[in-house]
Structures are given as C-alpha cells and as structure tokens.
Amino acid sequence: MTQVINHGGGVHSIKVPxxxxxxxxxxxxxLDTDRGPVLIDTGWDDPEAWDTLTAGLASVGVGIADIHGVVITHHHPDHHGLSGQVREASGAWIAMHAADTAIVRRTRESEPGTWLAYLAAKLTTVGAPEDHIAPLLAAREKGGRMRTLPGxxxxVPDREIVPGELLDLAGRTLRAIWTPGHTPGHVCLHLxxxxxASLPGRGRLFSGDHLLPGISPHVGLYEDPDDATAATDPLGDYLDSLERIGRLGxxxxxxxxxxxFADAAGRVQELLDHHEERLTGLLALLAEPLTPWQLAERMEWNRPWEQIPYGxxxxxxxxxxxxxRRLVKLGRAEALAGSDPVTYVAV
Known part of the structure; x- marks a missing residue:
C-alpha cells in the first residue's frame, strides 16, 4: 500500500497507522514552505507510527530534523500524539487553537483520580448502571491515574492558532477557520x-476530523471537569461550523x-441531513421519558449495544x-423536573 500521496503544489500526505x-x-x-517543511497533524504516539512518519518523509527527501513547524487541527492523540517527538527531533514549533491547548494543559496538570471521579459522577447522573461505574471507582480508590490512556x-503547543488569521508560513497562504464541535478548539485550514490541477473552487481545505468523506465524526460533550456549571452545545457548534465550511466553496x-474529495458543499449537506434525521429519530424514542444512558442504548450505532466495548x-x-442538549436548546425536548437520574422527554 502506498503510504505517501503527492497532492501537487507542495502538498503530500502520509498514512500514519x-x-x-x-x-x-x-x-x-x-506542506512545503519557504522556511522549511511543515506538518499538519502528526499521528499517534506509537513506535510504528513514528517509523511510518519518518519513512514517509524520507521518501520525499525530508528528514525529521528538517521540519520547521507543526500545525495541529485538534488535540486528539491520533493527531497530536507525535508532536512532542517531532519537536524534540527538529526544534519545530507546535501551533494549536487556545481551547484545545487548554485541554492539553489541564490533562497534564490534573491530579490523580480527578478525571475518574468526574467521569463516575457524570455517568451516575446520566443513569449508567452500577456495574459500569464500579471499575472507575475502583481505579480511583487505588489512587492512580489510568496511565494507559493516551494524551x-x-x-504543550508553543504557538496559538488564531481563527480567521493567516498562519505564519513563508510563501504559503494558509488561513485558520475555527470549527468547534468534534473538539472545542478544532480548526480547519484553508490553503x-x-x-x-486547476479544479474549480477556492483552494484546498485541510479539514482534520471536521469534514470526512464517508463518516460522521464523534460529537460528544466537552466540559471541563473543574467546571460542572458549563452547559455547552457541541452539536450546535458542529452544525454551525459545517455550514461555515460549506460556504467556502x-x-x-x-x-x-x-x-x-471534491464537492465539500455536497458532503456538508449530507452531514446536516444526517444529523437532522438522527435528531428526528431521537424525538421518536423520547416519546417516553429516558435517561441519556437509556437513549444511548436505543440509538443506532455501527453495532448492537451489547457488542460495544466499555470505553x-x-x-x-x-x-x-x-x-x-441540541434538542433541549431547540425546544424540542426537556428534562423532567425532579428526575434522578435525569430523564428527558419530547415536547
């Protein structure tokens, strides 16, 4: 399998496992620049991934020490995982949106057990069964953070990606577009x-996980464990961001x-339609009061609920x-007062 693809115009992609x-x-x-090559994302922190990345770079005449900078679309470990190793090998800067940099800092600085306690409390609130919560409580009691977790x-990035501004890339015109939803600080990058190849349209878009040709990215909650009062609307953010990308042309x-792929606007419309259909389907499920856990059990996933792993x-x-959250904000569902764990019903 070809691990490196030449997209023309000084742009290559490397398939990092x-x-x-x-x-x-x-x-x-x-991305080639007048000051040296720049990576957009880096891949998972794993020896095979590192070897694939360095071999891919070498195949187009680039050594890891040549990397001038690293631009990260979002903080997830399959994107940001190898950034530190690249920086150590090259002295490259790392740029990320401030909202995701805050998550990186918070994760690094969190006290042992903080995340486990938060997750256990959240799962209790949404109606998870006791046997699902028990392993988290046991791990917290042992006092250790789950060191197998990535990230x-x-x-820690050393540059901030500012939405709407051009990145400081000599000889290139790459503009940051803030597209929250998949993460609070996700960015797409408009070249x-x-x-x-003279395809019609306004340049090219490095879309990260925001816009994918055949799958819809995960859009969950992104609260801060230290701020339980935050009531964000990630799906609303994602849908708004999709429309913004669709208008770029x-x-x-x-x-x-x-x-x-081409036809970004067509793919955006498919995703907007998909989420509207999904929201409509959930309203049908919410004809009876359900906790978030019960709703998840009844939702359509890529496999039956019984086969979905713990994490x-x-x-x-x-x-x-x-x-x-989106249905409540739209006035199409509401939480039942006094329910514990909280249940929701269509209105």
Whole structure:
C-alpha cells in the first residue's frame, strides 16, 4: 500500500497507522514552505507510527530534523500524539487553537483520580448502571491515574492558532477557520491558493476530523471537569461550523482520515441531513421519558449495544447527551423536573 500521496503544489500526505483502531490511519499532511517543511497533524504516539512518519518523509527527501513547524487541527492523540517527538527531533514549533491547548494543559496538570471521579459522577447522573461505574471507582480508590490512556503527557503547543488569521508560513497562504464541535478548539485550514490541477473552487481545505468523506465524526460533550456549571452545545457548534465550511466553496478537501474529495458543499449537506434525521429519530424514542444512558442504548450505532466495548459506551453516551442538549436548546425536548437520574422527554 502506498503510504505517501503527492497532492501537487507542495502538498503530500502520509498514512500514519493508528494502533488497534478501525479508522486505520491518520493522514498527516506535509506542506512545503519557504522556511522549511511543515506538518499538519502528526499521528499517534506509537513506535510504528513514528517509523511510518519518518519513512514517509524520507521518501520525499525530508528528514525529521528538517521540519520547521507543526500545525495541529485538534488535540486528539491520533493527531497530536507525535508532536512532542517531532519537536524534540527538529526544534519545530507546535501551533494549536487556545481551547484545545487548554485541554492539553489541564490533562497534564490534573491530579490523580480527578478525571475518574468526574467521569463516575457524570455517568451516575446520566443513569449508567452500577456495574459500569464500579471499575472507575475502583481505579480511583487505588489512587492512580489510568496511565494507559493516551494524551496524559501530550506536548504543550508553543504557538496559538488564531481563527480567521493567516498562519505564519513563508510563501504559503494558509488561513485558520475555527470549527468547534468534534473538539472545542478544532480548526480547519484553508490553503487559499489556486488548485494545482486547476479544479474549480477556492483552494484546498485541510479539514482534520471536521469534514470526512464517508463518516460522521464523534460529537460528544466537552466540559471541563473543574467546571460542572458549563452547559455547552457541541452539536450546535458542529452544525454551525459545517455550514461555515460549506460556504467556502473549496475545490478539494484533504481530510485527516479516509481520502481526499471534491464537492465539500455536497458532503456538508449530507452531514446536516444526517444529523437532522438522527435528531428526528431521537424525538421518536423520547416519546417516553429516558435517561441519556437509556437513549444511548436505543440509538443506532455501527453495532448492537451489547457488542460495544466499555470505553466506547462512554463515548456513545456522551454523543447521546450532545444530541439531547441540541434538542433541549431547540425546544424540542426537556428534562423532567425532579428526575434522578435525569430523564428527558419530547415536547
């Protein structure tokens, strides 16, 4: 399998593997600039991923020490994982939106057990069964953070990506577009240059996980464990961000997974329709009062609920909550007063 794709105009992508993940790989993009090559995302912090990244760079004549900068679309470990190792090997700067940099800092600085306690409390609130919460409480009692979790020691970025502004890339015109939803600080990057193959449209878009050709990204909650009062609307953020991207009129999208594609506006509309259909389906389920956990159990996933692994159930419930938040904000559902755990019903 070809690990490196030449997209023309000084842009390559490298397929960097994600261990034990159905997505398979992250497309790490390499952008030539007048000050040296710049990476857009880096891949998972894993020896095989590192070897694939460095071999891919070498195949186009770039050594890891040559990397001038790293631009991160969002903080997730399959995107930001190798950033620190790249910086150590090259002295490159790392740029990220401030909202995601805050998550990186918070994760690194959190006290042992803080996240486990928060997650256990959240799951109790949404109606998770006791046998699901018990392992979290047991791990917290042992006093250790779950050191197998990715992102605990992720590199702290040293530059801020400012929405709407051009990144400081000599000889290139790359503009940051804030697209919260998948994470609070997710950015897409608009290369405002003529397409090398003269495709019609306004340049190319490095879309991270925001706009993918064949799958819809996870949109769950993104609260701060230290701020239980925050009531964000990630799905609303995501849908608004999608519409913003759809209006750009780009010639081609270079996502972080799957493959490059044209017709961004068409794909945006598909995703908007998908989420509207999903919200409508959830309203039908909410004809009877349900907790977020019960709603997640009844929602349609890529496999039956009984086959969804433990950690993925937490992600699924978070996604159910983000949809509930949207329905409540739209006035299409409401929480039943006095219910514990909280239940929701369509209105």
């Amino acid at each position: 994600i261990p034990d993940n159905p997505l398979g790989h992250t497309l790490v993009h390499l 605990l020691r992720a590199a 405002e240059e003529d397409h090398p 780009v010639a081609e999208v270079l996502p972080a997974h799957q493959y490059a 993925s159930r937490n992600i699924a419930v978070s996604e159910a909550e983000s949809h509930l």
